Amino acid sequence: MNVFGLEIFGVVIGFQEVVFLLLGGIAVGSSLMMIIQRNAIYSALFLVVAFFQFGAIYIMLGAEFLAALQVLVYTGAIMVLFLFVIMLLQLSEGPQLRDLRGFQAVAAWPLGLLLTAELVAIILTSKVNEQVANVAVKGSYPPSEVAKYRGGNVEVIGRVLYGDFLYPFEVASLILLVAVVGAVILSRKFGTDDLMAKGGIGINVGGTSRLLDPTPQERTERARQDGY
Amino acid sequence: MSGEIANTSIPLAWFLTLSAILFGIGLIGVLTRRNVLVIFMSVELMMNAISLSLLAFARYLNSMTGQMFVIFVVTIAAAEAAIGLGLIIALARNKPTVDTRDVEELRD
Numbered sequence: 047m048n049v050f051g052l053e054i055f056g057v058v059i060g061f062q063e064v065v066f067l068l069l070g071g072i073a074v075g076s077s078l079m080m081i082i083q084r085n086a087i088y089s090a091l092f093l094v095v096a097f098f099q100f101g102a103i104y105i106m107l108g109a110e111f112l113a114a115l116q117v118l119v120y121t122g123a124i125m126v127l128f129l130f131v132i133m134l135l136q137l138s139e140g141p142q143l144r145d146l147r148g149f150q151a152v153a154a155w156p157l158g159l160l161l162t163a164e165l166v167a168i169i170l171t172s173k174v175n176e177q178v179a180n181v182a183v184k185g186s187y188p189p190s191e192v193a194k195y196r197g198g199n200v201e202v203i204g205r206v207l208y209g210d211f212l213y214p215f216e217v218a219s220l221i222l223l224v225a226v227v228g229a230v231i232l233s234r235k236f237g238t239d240d241l242m243a244k245g246g247i248g249i250n251v252g253g254t255s256r257l258l259d260p261t262p263q264e265r266t267e268r269a270r271q272d273g274y
Numbered sequence: 275m276s277g278e279i280a281n282t283s284i285p286l287a288w289f290l291t292l293s294a295i296l297f298g299i300g301l302i303g304v305l306t307r308r309n310v311l312v313i314f315m316s317v318e319l320m321m322n323a324i325s326l327s328l329l330a331f332a333r334y335l336n337s338m339t340g341q342m343f344v345i346f347v348v349t350i351a352a353a354e355a356a357i358g359l360g361l362i363i364a365l366a367r368n369k370p371t372v373d374t375r376d377v378e379e380l381r382d
Contacts, residue, residue, distance in 0.1 A: 058283070060283060062283060062284055063283070063284055063288075066284050066288060070288075070292045073292070073296060074292070074295055074296065074299065077296055077299040077300070077303075077319055078299055080299075080303065080312075080315065080316075080319065081299060081300075081302060081303035081306065081307060081312070081316060086309055086311045086312055086372075089311075089312050089315055090311075090315060093315050093318070093319060096296075096319065096322075097322065100322050100325075100326060103289075103292075103326060104326075104329055106284075107289070107329045107330060107332075107333040108333050109329050109332070109333070109341050109344070111341075112325075112329065112341055112344050112345070112348075115345070115348055116322075116348075119348050119351075119352060120318070120322070120348070120351070123352065124318065124351065124352060124355045127355055127356070127359055128311060128314075128315065128355075128359070131311065131359045131362060131363060132311060134363065135362075135363070135366045135370075135372065150305065150306070154302060154305030154306045155302060155306065157305075158298055158299075158301050158302035158305060158306075159298070159302070161298055161301065162294060162295055162297075162298025162299075162301075162302075165294035165297070165298065166291050166294050166295065169287050169290045169291050169294060170287055170291065172287075174286055174287055174290065175285045175286050175287055178286050178331075178334045178335060179334075181335060184335050184336040184337070185332075185335050185336040185337030185338060185339070186336070187336055187337065187338045188336040189336075191336075202338060203338065203341060203342075203345070206338045206339075206341075206342060207342060207345065210342075211342050214342075214346060218346055218349045218350075221349065221350065221353050222349060222352070222353055224353075225352075225353030225354075225356045225357050226356065228356070228357050228360065229356040229357055229359070229360040230360075231360075232357065232360035232361055232363070232364050233359075233360040233363045233364060
């Protein structure tokens with residue numbers, strides 16, 4: 047079905063290919079803008095654009111649930127968290143958000159581009175398309191099989207996640223719990239009347255390092271209390 | 275076409291190439307930028323590029339395992355964002371900066 051009458055590297059350019067090239071081009075362009083932009087807020091917004099393209103490509107790959115997850119979790123939660131932190135730090139103006147470029151930046155661009163070129167060259171010269179097509183035993187979820195479930199992709203993910211992947215799923219919940227506790231402890235403010243600051247949990251961020259290195263007065267006070 | 279999902283005609287190598295390019299851009303971002311927040315965003319971009327190649331392989335091998343891996347990648351990314359941004363806030367309280375060169379107390 048050669049709609050556009052185009053052919054690149056033996057691939058007939060149909061509707062899907064045009065959509066893919068469009069999405070991929072926008073993703074690459076906005077990612078480049080993300081690392082070039084001097085202002086962190088613009089970087090975050092360009093990354094949001096790139097994440098939306100990722101979501102659309104996930105739909106092309108038949109992963110509808112993950113496309114929704116991409117938009118909800120990445121653009122909806124993580125990037126909003128980034129924007130909140132940028133706002134909270136009040137660095138939105140002035141020189142603090144600007145990057146200065148040094149020797150490392152000069153070396154990093156050619157080396158990074160070289161690595162990318164190597165990866166692309168390896169992928170394009172390999173026989174990965176044929177190898178994937180000729181795999182003897184494929185997975186048990188081709189699109190035709192997924193379409194048999196009433197819930198489609200979401201139902202299949204639920205069955206596999208709560209079946210074969212139940213144990214990793216539980217471990218992931220534990221990781222999230224640890225992350226929540228860690229984030230609370232890391233970002234809380236330690237005042238003088240703070241119970242945790244007196245009790246000895248967490249890192250000191252106020253400048254008066256009560257727990258890590260007590261002042262001489264505190265040392266003598268503690269020594270007196272301990273009966274020395 | 276009712277209920278039938280059309281087989282994609284795009285070669286797998288295209289998806290892998292896009293993934294590699296985006297991974298490279300993220301890597302360059304990590305290496306060139308000095309802003310902690312932008313470095314962090316570049317890491318997120320690299321993880322997304324990996325997710326893309328995982329999903330492409332999952333699709334072309336008719337497997338669900340790739341999609342499961344991506345779910346866990348997203349979970350870890352969320353946990354990492356919470357911890358990392360907490361660290362950045364704690365850092366900014368001690369020292370009003372987000373520049374990696376200003377934070378070298380652990381050097382030598």
